[in-house]
Amino acid sequence: MSQAVADVHAEHLHTLEPAESPLTPESWGKLGMWVFLCADAMTFGAAIAAYAALRITNVNWPEPRDILGIQTTAVMTFILIVSSVTMVQALSGVKHGNQRKFTMFMAFTILGGLTFLVMQAFEWHHLIWIEGLSIRTSLFSATFFILTGFHGCHVLGGIIYNSVILLRGLAGKITQANSSLVEIAGLYWHFVDLVWILIFTFVYLI
Amino acid sequence: MATQTPEHAEPNYIAVFIYLSILTAIELVIAYARPPKLFLVSSLVSLAFAKAVLVAMYFMHLRFERRTLAMIAFIPAILVTFLTFMLLPDLTTRIWASIDAHEQVRASEAAPAAAPASP
Numbered sequence: 333m334s335q336a337v338a339d340v341h342a343e344h345l346h347t348l349e350p351a352e353s354p355l356t357p358e359s360w361g362k363l364g365m366w367v368f369l370c371a372d373a374m375t376f377g378a379a380i381a382a383y384a385a386l387r388i389t390n391v392n393w394p395e396p397r398d399i400l401g402i403q404t405t406a407v408m409t410f411i412l413i414v415s416s417v418t419m420v421q422a423l424s425g426v427k428h429g430n431q432r433k434f435t436m437f438m439a440f441t442i443l444g445g446l447t448f449l450v451m452q453a454f455e456w457h458h459l460i461w462i463e464g465l466s467i468r469t470s471l472f473s474a475t476f477f478i479l480t481g482f483h484g485c486h487v488l489g490g491i492i493y494n495s496v497i498l499l500r501g502l503a504g505k506i507t508q509a510n511s512s513l514v515e516i517a518g519l520y521w522h523f524v525d526l527v528w529i530l531i532f533t534f535v536y537l538i
Numbered sequence: 539m540a541t542q543t544p545e546h547a548e549p550n551y552i553a554v555f556i557y558l559s560i561l562t563a564i565e566l567v568i569a570y571a572r573p574p575k576l577f578l579v580s581s582l583v584s585l586a587f588a589k590a591v592l593v594a595m596y597f598m599h600l601r602f603e604r605r606t607l608a609m610i611a612f613i614p615a616i617l618v619t620f621l622t623f624m625l626l627p628d629l630t631t632r633i634w635a636s637i638d639a640h641e642q643v644r645a646s647e648a649a650p651a652a653a654p655a656s657p
Contacts, residue, residue, distance in 0.1 A: 381618060519598055522594075525593055526594060529586055529589045538578065538579055538582055
């Protein structure tokens with residue numbers, strides 16, 4: 333009798349489990365990340381809109397490609413896109429219970445992010461120490477450093493986030509059973525990639 | 539907390555990667571070709587948004603999510619578009635003011651050069 337009561341109680345608890353969101357099929361965490369990304373997207377959107385407004389209203393705005401290195405930045409863009417691919421491969425690995433594939437591709441993703449940051453540091457070093465640009469030099473340099481710097485902070489955050497996921501994976505705390513934690517981290521990383529695609533076009537190419 | 543991800547059709551990530559690489563290569567070709575400004579801006583912006591949509595749909599799995607979540611994700615795009623159009627009236631007046639100021643500077647720079655030639 334007591335077992336039957338316990339079963340009914342367990343079933344009742346199961347029906348109250350809040351993980352089944354009406355918005356996402358499996359987790360509140362994913363919904364939370366999407367809401368955060370929406371807020372972040374509006375911050376980046378406002379920054380890019382302000383950049384566009386300042387640029388359109390200044391007839392003396394320099395041609396970015398004459399100052400900024402497109403070739404280096406194209407490589408950086410390619411690296412971020414590749415790191416997005418390694419991220420989805422890591423997710424695919426953990427979903428299918430392949431821990432080795434998961435940890436290997438997570439490590440590649442982190443390596444991609446680190447390479448991107450190092451290249452950005454070299455770019456900034458060149459612009460600041462060779463070209464003599466600073467955030468106070470002109471509107472062009474101010475908007476450039478703010479946009480790319482804000483994005484660089486997001487890349488750094490993503491590297492830390494992914495490193496935590498990797499370490500927990502290596503400790504055996506992330507498995508097929510809770511693979512959505514990797515998917516949520518992936519959402520953040522792909523968003524960083526998506527924003528860079530827009531910044532690369534608006535700031536460097538146009 | 540039940541956090542296991544339900545299965546959905548896994549997209550061909552390598553194909554998406556190839557599409558993204560091709561679109562980036564096209565962007566670079568256009569940027570180096572330096573076509574007329576209108577074509578440059580419209581084509582590069584279109585390509586950038588196409589790449590962003592590819593990332594959101596297939597890497598972020600938005601294509602496989604519920605429609606309500608996709609609508610939430612679409613809200614920033616609507617608000618940023620609205621913000622940009624809100625700025626337009628102010629921008630148009632500033633553009634003309636900027637062009638006027640630029641022409642005045644050019645005129646003042648040209649005046650001393652023209653002065654010795656006048657009787």
